[in-house]
Amino acid sequence: MSFTRIQGILHAEQCNLEQVAKQFGTPLYVYxxxxxxxxxxDLHQAFEFIDHQICYAVKSNSNLAVLKVLAKLGAGFDIVTGGELARVLAAGGDPSKIVFSGLGKSEADIQKALEVGIACFNVESYAELDRIEQVASRLNKIAPISLRVNPDVDANTHPYISTGLKENKFxxxxxxxLETYQYANTLPHLKITGIDCHxxxxxxxxxxFVDxxxxxxxxxxxxxxxxxxLEHIDLGGGLGVVYQDEVPPTAKEYADSLKPTLEKLGLKVYLEPGRCISANAGVLLTHVDLLKPTNHRNFVIVDAAMNDLIRPSLYQAWMxxxxxxxxxxxxxxxxxxxxxxxxxDFLGKERELALTPxxxxxxxxxxxxxxxxxxxxxxxxxxxEVMVSDDxxxxxxxxxxxxxxWEKEHFLPEE
Known part of the structure; x- marks a missing residue:
């Protein structure tokens, strides 16, 4: 466990988090x-039975230091914007291990991805096929593509993070x-390499996942x-983590549930995990500013807020x-x-805690x-943001x- 108590005080690895908070101030993300x-x-080893590439979902945590740690382990990256592509490259990520997902890739994003030589575009519409074809034609390049298919499977998760139903935009x-693949197959600057779902x-x-x-x-x-x-199948991400009392599958249990089918299929496997790698690798430290007990509810006002961590407000997430x-x-x-x-603006409600100012x-x-x-x-x-390594x-x-x-803001000229 990376977050444990030593003599009652919470530590990240061997770092006393009380001291870390004093050194760097709060609110503070600590990884x-x-x-x-x-x-x-854990995930990489669970899929060792087959040719595979773990492509970390950059959207879950995109700090350059995080990306560099994973790149050194051989990780690929799942990106959804040109900005994330630039981040991965700045962190030393291998372009040939990048898959480019997302609904709205711009021409500039596509051009940069083609120039650096990414592994694959995960395409989500006819219009996007046409856009990639046009950019690839202009550059005289062949764009590797897969189609992100919507299998209409209920993930049994929060509606804001469910993406595989027919009413979802993805x-x-x-x-x-089939007709979309056939159309893609007619475009001379596209090469169909795989199929993708999330x-x-x-x-x-x-x-x-099995369904x-x-x-x-x-x-x-x-x-x-x-x-x-096809050359590969991309199974996306989505493996859950423990926030409260969830019992998600382990990486091995997840891999084992898919192993017989994947071995029979015989294609290279891409995975796009984000949350299961990053969520429980980090905490947010916050300092108590004021205690406000009332006859109805007891409020503690802290120096972190919904602008720092929006999940509880946006998703009703319990953390x-x-x-x-x-x-x-x-x-x-x-x-x-x-x-x-x-x-x-809240981080948690009705929590049993012993608090001082x-x-x-x-x-x-x-x-x-x-x-x-x-x-x-x-x-x-x-x-x-801080990353700890040992002590x-x-x-x-x-x-x-x-x-x-406001350094990029400007007043109107004086009249």
Whole structure:
């Protein structure tokens, strides 16, 4: 475990998080290098039975230091924007291990991806096929593509992170997959290399993955009958993690559930994990500013807010919150809220905690969709980020200053 207690005080690896909070200030994202490495290697080793490539989903946590740690282990990357492509390249990622997903790739994004030589574009519409064809033709290049198919499988997850149903915006509808592949096969600057699906995020059982794979394999067989053969299958991401009391499959259980079918299929396998690598590799540290007990509810106002961590407000996500150090205060039921002028500004509600005005709190599971979704709402600078390695803590992103927030703004000319 990368986050454990030593003499009652929460540590990240061998770093005392009370001391880390004092050194770097709060709000503060703290990541464990060892946890990132373990989560990646667990998945990589679970799929050793077949030719595969783990492509870390950059959207879950895109800090350059995080990307570099994973790149050194041989990770590929799943990107959804040109900005994420630039980040991966800046961190030393191998372009030939990049898959480019996402609904709205611009011509500039496509051109850069073709120039550096990515592994594959995951395509989601006729219009996108045409756009990639046009850019590839202009550059006199062949673009490797797969189609992201929508298998209409219920992932049994939050509706905002379910992506594999026919009413979702993602992928090629299952009833038009064959004709879309046939159209792609007519475009001279495209090379069909695979098929891709991603049914959602935070899945806590293997059956939806198995169901989606079965439906995609049926499509592969139909494509073979049309003379279209593939080199790889991309199963996306979505493997869940523990936030509260979930019991998601382990990496091995996930791989074992797919192993017989994948071995029989015989194609190279791409995976796009994000949350299961990054979520529990990070915590958000926040300092108690004020205690506000009332006759109805007890509020604790902390220096982190929904602009720093929006998951509880946006997804109604439950994230474990603990004091970093023990104290002698009485345990009470608290709502942990920020200072932003929104009723939806909370990190957790009805938590049993012993709090003092000087307590430091840790929000667990914050390594995924934490900093990357943060904002400057209410003119608040975004948090700093730190990575620990054994007994050392390294600043990997500086805290934003207030002045930096308007450095690109301009007044109208004086009249």
């Amino acid at each position: 464990s290098k060892a946890a990132f490495e373990k989560h990646y290697l 992928g090629i509808p299952s009833d038009t997959v 049914i959602g995020s935070q899945l806590t059982e293997t059956q939806p 989606a794979l079965d439906r995609v394999i049926a499509m592969i067989e139909q494509l073979k009958a049309l003379g279209i053969t 474990d919150i603990q004091t970093v150090s023990p104290n002698d205060a009485d345990v009470k039921t608290w709502d942990i809220v920020g200072a932003i002028c929104e009723t939806g 000087n307590s430091t709190l840790a929000v667990f599971g914050a390594g995924a969709y934490g900093f990357v979704m943060s904002s400057n709402y209410n003119t608040r600078g975004r948090a700093a 050392q803590a390294y600043l990997i992103r500086e805290r934003e200053t207030i002045e930096s927030l």
